[in-house]
Amino acid sequence: MYECNQQTVTIQALQRMPYYVQQLRIMQENMVQTVSAPRIAELLNLNEVQVRKDFAAVYTTKGKPKTGFLVAELLHNMEELLGYYNINEAVIIGSGYLAQAIISDERLKGLGLRIVAAFDFSLDETEKEIHGIKVLSLDKISNLCRRMNIHIGIIADSGFQAQVVCDQLVAGGIISIWNFTEAHLSVPEYVKVKDENFTASYAVLTNHLKKNL
Amino acid sequence: MYECNQQTVTIQALQRMPYYVQQLRIMQENMVQTVSAPRIAELLNLNEVQVRKDFAAVYTTKGKPKTGFLVAELLHNMEELLGYYNINEAVIIGSGYLAQAIISDERLKGLGLRIVAAFDFSLDETEKEIHGIKVLSLDKISNLCRRMNIHIGIIADSGFQAQVVCDQLVAGGIISIWNFTEAHLSVPEYVKVKDENFTASYAVLTNHLKKNL
DNA sequence: TAGATTGTTAATCGATTAACAATC
DNA sequence: TAGATTGTTAATCGATTAACAATC
Numbered sequence: 042m043y044e045c046n047q048q049t050v051t052i053q054a055l056q057r058m059p060y061y062v063q064q065l066r067i068m069q070e071n072m073v074q075t076v077s078a079p080r081i082a083e084l085l086n087l088n089e090v091q092v093r094k095d096f097a098a099v100y101t102t103k104g105k106p107k108t109g110f111l112v113a114e115l116l117h118n119m120e121e122l123l124g125y126y127n128i129n130e131a132v133i134i135g136s137g138y139l140a141q142a143i144i145s146d147e148r149l150k151g152l153g154l155r156i157v158a159a160f161d162f163s164l165d166e167t168e169k170e171i172h173g174i175k176v177l178s179l180d181k182i183s184n185l186c187r188r189m190n191i192h193i194g195i196i197a198d199s200g201f202q203a204q205v206v207c208d209q210l211v212a213g214g215i216i217s218i219w220n221f222t223e224a225h226l227s228v229p230e231y232v233k234v235k236d237e238n239f240t241a242s243y244a245v246l247t248n249h250l251k252k253n254l
Numbered sequence: 255m256y257e258c259n260q261q262t263v264t265i266q267a268l269q270r271m272p273y274y275v276q277q278l279r280i281m282q283e284n285m286v287q288t289v290s291a292p293r294i295a296e297l298l299n300l301n302e303v304q305v306r307k308d309f310a311a312v313y314t315t316k317g318k319p320k321t322g323f324l325v326a327e328l329l330h331n332m333e334e335l336l337g338y339y340n341i342n343e344a345v346i347i348g349s350g351y352l353a354q355a356i357i358s359d360e361r362l363k364g365l366g367l368r369i370v371a372a373f374d375f376s377l378d379e380t381e382k383e384i385h386g387i388k389v390l391s392l393d394k395i396s397n398l399c400r401r402m403n404i405h406i407g408i409i410a411d412s413g414f415q416a417q418v419v420c421d422q423l424v425a426g427g428i429i430s431i432w433n434f435t436e437a438h439l440s441v442p443e444y445v446k447v448k449d450e451n452f453t454a455s456y457a458v459l460t461n462h463l464k465k466n467l
Numbered sequence: 468t469a470g471a472t473t474g475t476t477a478a479t480c481g482a483t484t485a486a487c488a489a490t491c
Numbered sequence: 492t493a494g495a496t497t498g499t500t501a502a503t504c505g506a507t508t509a510a511c512a513a514t515c
Contacts, residue, residue, distance in 0.1 A: 053482070055461055056454040060438050077496065085438050088484060093497070106490045106497045124460035138358060142351035148412060148436060148453055153460075192463055199361060216466055217459040223361060225273050225298050233462035235455050240361055241269040242448050246430040247337035247366075248268055249446035250405055253429055266506070290472065301508060306473070319473045319514045 050122065054095045058119050060085050061095065065116040077109035128153045130191050132215075134206050135198025136161040136169075136176045139221060143197055144172045156195070158185055182206070186213030195219040207234075263311045263335065270308055271332050273298050278329040290322035341366045343404050345428075347419050348411025349374040349382075349389045352434060356410055357385045369408070371398055395419070399426030408432040420447075 050058075064084055068076055078096065082089040096110055099118040104110040120126060133140050136159050143149065144156050156174055163178035170176065177185065179201070186194070194210035196203055196218065203224035210218060217233050220226055223240045263271075277297055281289055291309065295302040309323055312331040317323045333339065346353050349372050356362065357369050369387055376391035383389065390398065392414070399407070407423035409416055409431065416437035423431060429445050436453045 050461075051482075052458060052461075055457050056451075059436060059451065059453040059457060063436060063438075079496075086440065089496090090484060090498095091482090094483095094499095097498075104497055107495050108491075109496075122461075123457050124464060127460070129460055129463065138351050138355035142355050143452075145351060146452065149456060152453060152456055154456065192467065193459055217462045219455065219459055223272060223276060225276075227299065231466060233459065233466075235458045237450065237452075237455060238269075238272065239356075239359065239450075240272045240365060242432065242450060243362060243365055243367065244268050244272060244336050245265060245448045246406055246432055246446065247340070247342055248263075248265075248335075249430045250342065251337055253444060253446075254405065264506075292472075302472090303474095303508060304506090307475095307507095310474075317473055320471050321515075322472070 050095075050098050054098060055123075057085075057087070057091075057095055058099075058123055061092075062116060062119050062123070062125075065112050065119070068112050069116060073112055075105075075109045076112050076115075078104070080109070123152070125152050128155055129193055130155050130157050130189065131193035131195055132157060132182065132186060132191055132210075133159045133174075133195040133197050134161075134179070134182070134201060134210075135159065135196070136171050137198055137200075140195075140197040141171055143195060144174060154193075157189060157191065161198075179206070179209075182209045183213035186210065186215055191215065193217045193219070195221070197221045199223060263308075267308045267311060268336075270298075270300070270304075271312075271336055274305075274308065275329060275332050275336070275338075278325050278332070281325050282329060286325055288318075288322045289325050289328075291317070293322070336365070338365050341368055342406055343368045343370050343402065344406035344408055345369065345371045345373065345395065345399060345404055345423075346387075346408040346410050347373045347392070347395070347414060347423075348409070349384050350411055350413075353408075353410040354384055356408060357387060367406075370402060370404065374411075392419070392422075395422045396426035399423065399428055404428065406430045406432070408434070410434045412436060 064081055078092040079089045082092045096115060099122055100110060100115060102111055102114055131154060133143060133156050140159060159171060159174050159176045160179050160182055161176050168175055192215055194215040196206055199222045203222040204226060207218060207226045207228065211228060211232055216231060219235050219237065221237045223238050226234050228234055277294055291305040292302045295305045309328060312335055313323060313328060315324055315327055344367060346356060346369050353372060372384060372387050372389045373392045373395055374389050381388055405428055407428040409419055412435045416435040417439060420431060420439045420441065424441060424445055431445060431447045432450065433439055433447050434450045436451050439447050441447055
């Protein structure tokens, strides 16, 4: 029941975009003006038709046979599509290594991610700070998100009841959740959960080992 | 050209397994002996036929109509398939927050991951340690992997030339690579790369925001 | 028995890839 | 011109889902 889904770009295409952006930036730095689909396909081990279709989803000028596509235009349109020109505020749950890795990730900062608060068990009464971000008590999630109009929540610690935290985020108006726990989260259909399940990824690594050793 | 691919379980199914394991463990703790596909499907928002097929890929006893499947057996077979009873040694590239998050991740430890060495630029001559793991100079990757017979490599820092590091890992006999950088890695076909590209994931979150705000 | 649940075959669905005419 | 490259339509492919008879 996917009503009113106007997305022209599939989620798969969307996740290929950052790879294109990376290559296009290199080309722009090297003063390369145009690029062909087969060339990009070769660099990223993709099918050239797929690259052409992905490009078609963002370009304003059609590609020229024998020449290719305009690097600058593709790059700009992709960065826009990916929201790199916008600032997105988020809250993070957790204050451990993983949370700190995300908070201090320069790539994500460069993409516009601004983490405005962290949440954790309040072990002592003194509110601590990490990387200049206040670490608040978990029970303040909903209120803060609502008050500050935040729409992205990052669950970066498996030490909590993920579903409970998730429910609070949703109650606070969060609609995009980045879930680093191994829990499956149940959410209303208007909320998007992007799972980053390390245990599932690890399964892929070990399965390959088992088959090839 | 997928020759000699004896894998009965698809990569998608494989990544669903940890979610099943989690539910089955809860059931086992609650002394639940059997479970039906529709029940698991309900808990994890999956299709019941899919669950049945995933179970069929691991079970030794067929399910009984009206009763379901044996929790203990499913759990044991899945844990075995996922390699949870094996220890897997790995090296990690990086010694920052992300590397430390992975090194100190109790879930991964519980699954058998043993990180035996970290690599980083050797800024000072004193070899440092993080979480009891020696941080070595990058140029020692190949030798150490080869000598210690390591087959998993984790690239947990975007500050390096990912492809160069990757080539060294492959040269050292690594066949499973967990790539947390945003770079696309080119590897021989016998090497499996599992990408954990935060910038691509972030694109999914912001895209959902753009469409729903 | 009735009905919940199974296993399996067939249908659907969506993404990727191939084919090919158009064009610079 | 010849040929590399484009855009698009059709074919393929693989995973998910539906349908349904079998069974406890």
